[in-house]
Amino acid sequence: MNGTVGRLIINRLGLGILTLLLVSIGVFLITNLLPGDAAQAALGQAATPETVAALRLQFGLDQPAPVRYFYWLSGLLSGNPGISLVNNVPVAQLIGGRLPSSLLLAAVTAAVSVPIALTLGITSAMYRGSLFDRVVSVGSVAMVSVPEFLVATIAVMIFAVKLRWLSALSHTGDIASIGQFLKAYAMPVLTLCCVIVAQMSRMTRAAVIDQLSSSYVEMAGLKGARPTRIVLTHALPNAIGPIANAVALSLSYLLGGVIIVESIFNYPGIASLMIDAVTTRDMPLVQACAMIFCCAYLLLVLAADVCAIVSNPRLRNR
Amino acid sequence: MNIMSDSNAVVADNLPPAPAVAKARRFPLSVLSLIGLCIVTFWLLMAVIGPTISPYDAGQIVDADVFGGISRKLWLGSDYLGRDMLSRILFGTRYTIGLALAATLLACSVGTALALCAALAGGWIDAVMSRTLDALISIPSKMFALMMVASFGSSAELLILTAAITYMPGSYRISRALAVNVQTMEYVQAARARGEGALYITCVEMLPNMIRPVLADVGLRFVFVVLLLSGLSFLSLGVQPPDADWGSLVRENIAGLGEGAPAVIMPALAIATLTIGVNLLIDNLRGKRARKD
Numbered sequence: 037m038n039g040t041v042g043r044l045i046i047n048r049l050g051l052g053i054l055t056l057l058l059v060s061i062g063v064f065l066i067t068n069l070l071p072g073d074a075a076q077a078a079l080g081q082a083a084t085p086e087t088v089a090a091l092r093l094q095f096g097l098d099q100p101a102p103v104r105y106f107y108w109l110s111g112l113l114s115g116n117p118g119i120s121l122v123n124n125v126p127v128a129q130l131i132g133g134r135l136p137s138s139l140l141l142a143a144v145t146a147a148v149s150v151p152i153a154l155t156l157g158i159t160s161a162m163y164r165g166s167l168f169d170r171v172v173s174v175g176s177v178a179m180v181s182v183p184e185f186l187v188a189t190i191a192v193m194i195f196a197v198k199l200r201w202l203s204a205l206s207h208t209g210d211i212a213s214i215g216q217f218l219k220a221y222a223m224p225v226l227t228l229c230c231v232i233v234a235q236m237s238r239m240t241r242a243a244v245i246d247q248l249s250s251s252y253v254e255m256a257g258l259k260g261a262r263p264t265r266i267v268l269t270h271a272l273p274n275a276i277g278p279i280a281n282a283v284a285l286s287l288s289y290l291l292g293g294v295i296i297v298e299s300i301f302n303y304p305g306i307a308s309l310m311i312d313a314v315t316t317r318d319m320p321l322v323q324a325c326a327m328i329f330c331c332a333y334l335l336l337v338l339a340a341d342v343c344a345i346v347s348n349p350r351l352r353n354r
Numbered sequence: 355m356n357i358m359s360d361s362n363a364v365v366a367d368n369l370p371p372a373p374a375v376a377k378a379r380r381f382p383l384s385v386l387s388l389i390g391l392c393i394v395t396f397w398l399l400m401a402v403i404g405p406t407i408s409p410y411d412a413g414q415i416v417d418a419d420v421f422g423g424i425s426r427k428l429w430l431g432s433d434y435l436g437r438d439m440l441s442r443i444l445f446g447t448r449y450t451i452g453l454a455l456a457a458t459l460l461a462c463s464v465g466t467a468l469a470l471c472a473a474l475a476g477g478w479i480d481a482v483m484s485r486t487l488d489a490l491i492s493i494p495s496k497m498f499a500l501m502m503v504a505s506f507g508s509s510a511e512l513l514i515l516t517a518a519i520t521y522m523p524g525s526y527r528i529s530r531a532l533a534v535n536v537q538t539m540e541y542v543q544a545a546r547a548r549g550e551g552a553l554y555i556t557c558v559e560m561l562p563n564m565i566r567p568v569l570a571d572v573g574l575r576f577v578f579v580v581l582l583l584s585g586l587s588f589l590s591l592g593v594q595p596p597d598a599d600w601g602s603l604v605r606e607n608i609a610g611l612g613e614g615a616p617a618v619i620m621p622a623l624a625i626a627t628l629t630i631g632v633n634l635l636i637d638n639l640r641g642k643r644a645r646k647d
Contacts, residue, residue, distance in 0.1 A: 058489040066501045181629040183581050185588050185604055186622035189611060197614040292496045292585075299589055300608070311589055314504040322504045329497045337492070 044345045052338045059330045060112070064105050067323050112327060118320035122313075127324045131306060135328070138298070138305035141228075142290055144221055149229040149236065150283055156233065157240025157279075162267050164245060172237065179234035184296040188227040195223065224301045231293045232286050239282030246278065247271040277347030284340035288333050390634025397628050401451040404444035412445035413437065413596065421607070421615035431616040433607050439617050442603055443624055449599035450625070453510060454579040457517035461579075462572045464518070465525030470556050472526075473533035484530070487523040495520045495582055503591045513592060517579045528571050532564040539563070573636035577629045584625050600625050 099107075111117050117127045160169040179187070195202045202222050247253065248271055256270045298308040310325035312318075409429075410416050415436045422432035430439035468487075472480040502516040536542060537560065545559050586592035587601030598606065603621035611618050 055489060055492050059492055062489070062493060063501065066498075067505050177633060178626075178630055181577055181581075181633045182626045183584055183588070183601070183622060183629075185585070185601075186619075186626055189604070189618050189622055192611050193614055193619065197612065288494070291494050295496050295500075296585055296588065310500060311591070314500050314591060317504055319504065322501060326493075326497050326501050330493055333494050333497075334492060 041345060045342055048338065048341050048345065052334055056331065056334055059334070060109060060327060061105070063323055063326050063330065064108060067319050067326075068101060068104075108323070112324070117324040117327075120313075120318055120321050122316050122318045122321075127320050130309060130321060131324060131328070134304060134306045134309045137303070138294065138307065141221070141224060141294065141298075141303065141305060142287075145225050145228045145232065145290060146287060148225055149232045152229070153233040153236035153283075153286070154240055154279065157237035157282075158244055158267065158272070160237065161241045161244035161248060162263060164248075169241075173241070176234035176238050179230055180238075184227060184231055184293050185300055187230045188223070188297060188300045191223055191226050195226075224297050224303055227297050227300075228290060228293050232289055235289050236282055236286035239286060240279050243275045243278035243282060244271060247275045250274075277344050280343035280347065281340045284336050284343060288336040291329055291333055386634050387637065390631045390637075393627055393631030394635055397447060397451060397624075397631070400444060400447045404447045408438075408441040408444040410438040410441040412441055412598075414441075421610035421613050421617055424616055430620045433603070433617045434609060439603075439620055442598065443600065443621055446599045446603055446621065447624075449510075449593050449597060450580065450584065450601070450628070453513055453583055453593070453599070454517070454576055457514045457579045457583070458521070458572060458576040460514065460518040461521040462525045462568070462575060465522045466529040466568060468522075469526045469529035469533050470560065472530055473537055474552055474556065480530075483526075487526050490519070490523045495578075496585065499582060499586055500591070503586065508586075508591055508594055510593070513583055513586070517582055520582065521575050521578055525571060525575060529564070529568060532567055533560060536560050536563050570636045573632050577632050580625065580629055 108118070115128055117131075119125070120127055120130060156172055160172045163169050202219055244267070248267070253266055253271055256266045261270070294305065295307040295311065297303065298305045299311055302308070306325060306328065310322065310329075313321035313325060405412075416438050417428060417432045417436040419432060420434055420436050422428060422436070424431050428438050428440065430443065433439050433442060468483060472483045498520050499516050502512060506512050542555060542559050545555050550559075583592055584599065584601030584604075587599050588605050590602065590605050593599045593602050595602070595606075600621040604618060607615065607617040607621075
């Protein structure tokens with residue numbers, strides 16, 4: 037770590053914060069463009085002009101949009117993103133109850149998918165052009181271009197209906213043993229892994245192949261080093277940066293997949309909370325959930341960039 | 355078949371005689387893309403004539419047995435109300451393909467047009483447009499779609515618009531990179547020196563020379579849009595009943611999952627064949643470009 041790397045990373049962080057600010061403006065604009073406002077929505081059919089006006093005052097809706105934006109933003113930053121319109125519970129409380137289970141699902145998925153994807157990607161790069169490589173690459177293209185719910189339904193068909201190993205729904209309420217934990221998480225994690233492993237192994241394969249076609253690898257081959265040794269001690273250390281980049285970027289696909297997966301398995305996470313909020317048009321909740329997802333996405337992209345900067349040896353000795 | 359071999363012949367005419375190896379490798383590629391072309395043509399045809407050839411009406415209850423299996427009377431089984439699944443899928447083709455096609459064409463034409471403007475204008479206009487659209491990319495596509503549906507409700511126009519806005523920046527990026535490259539070519543500079551107008555240069559000199567990668571990108575984006583819209587419909591936030599696209603068909607029959615009913619799997623398989631077919635088709639477009647280079 038030296039001056040150049042530090043400066044690049046700080047630059048990238050600053051850009052990330054700026055993007056997040058722009059995204060928050062975008063989220064606020066999209067959810068506030070409609071003429072009908074939250075007060076009207078909350079009162080529904082029973083709205084009289086007086087009650088709407090009173091509620092507007094209570095929500096602070098009589099103020100101009102920029103003022104409301106800053107109130108909303110400062111609320112978000114201080115951990116108080118408003119009150120749910122549907123059941124009058126603070127949004128922070130609703131999210132707080134659901135966020136840990138979503139994070140757990142994401143962590144388990146990452147822990148399972150990263151080793152599998154790296155092994156698949158590296159081995160298929162080593163045996164490029166072989167039957168194994170072609171099977172993996174056709175499989176991953178097919179997996180990427182197929183909707184997540186097809187993977188999920190096929191998994192349910194096989195494991196819950198035909199084999200009867202697992203139940204079709206994910207019951208996370210009463211987990212007492214490791215066996216129950218596996219039963220509850222196997223299906224959602226399996227589905228999410230399929231999509232992510234496909235992405236990640238493709239990108240890993242490309243990164244390793246990129247290194248394998250360089251002249252120092254050819255040199256090592258001419259010296260008579262074994263293929264395994266070439267890949268493990270020569271190519272991999274130089275491919276770490278691109279691979280870390282690939283891992284972080286592929287994990288951002290998790291954010292899209294988790295929405296479908298939580299919905300199909302009735303998993304009590306933040307994505308299913310947001311879908312409910314969208315269905316009932318509970319705007320404060322939608323805004324807060326959207327900001328959490330956008331934050332997570334930007335963090336992963338940022339992590340990918342920082343990995344690429346830190347592991348670039350050309351920046352190290354300046 | 356004719357279209358593919360004709361365009362191959364045209365490409366071959368313009369190139370120096372290909373070595374024997376390249377000729378031998380061309381065959382398996384076009385077999386795969388031919389399969390892709392067949393699948394895509396089949397579904398496009400179904401989108402147009404599907405409702406007229408379907409055995410039953412989409413809303414007609416034809417069987418007392420719900421979630422029935424595959425039989426001679428009902429080729430793809432029956433759904434949760436005992437309606438014919440084959441007819442439901444054929445009627446849904448129009449929504450899945452129509453909405454996605456409209457959104458893709460909108461996204462790609464606006465994206466390409468903006469990219470050409472940016473490349474021609476250069477300077478700060480280019481910088482501002484690129485930065486703004488980059489910011490749009492940093493909202494994940496499903497998130498953006500969920501927010502749009504939450505604020506504006508779900509209608510066909512909104513779905514098209516949402517998908518178009520989501521995938522327009524990507525199309526802009528690719529077209530801008532292509533346009534900037536093409537712009538430095540001698541024939542564009544020659545046209546400039548001749549004193550041609552900006553419109554002539556874009557339409558006659560630049561656009562035809564970037565059309566192939568742009569078309570491959572249209573195909574790829576079509577796949578993304580199909581996946582996004584059917585995902586939304588699957589969350590019952592997309593196409594609203596009584597209309598149903600393939601995503602909604604999966605959702606409304608999800609209760610049959612426990613019985614292993616074909617009503618759940620068949621519409622999802624229809625989406626998969628469509629997206630894989632498009633992928634096979636555009637792989638060949640890309641392959642051709644690689645061979646040309």
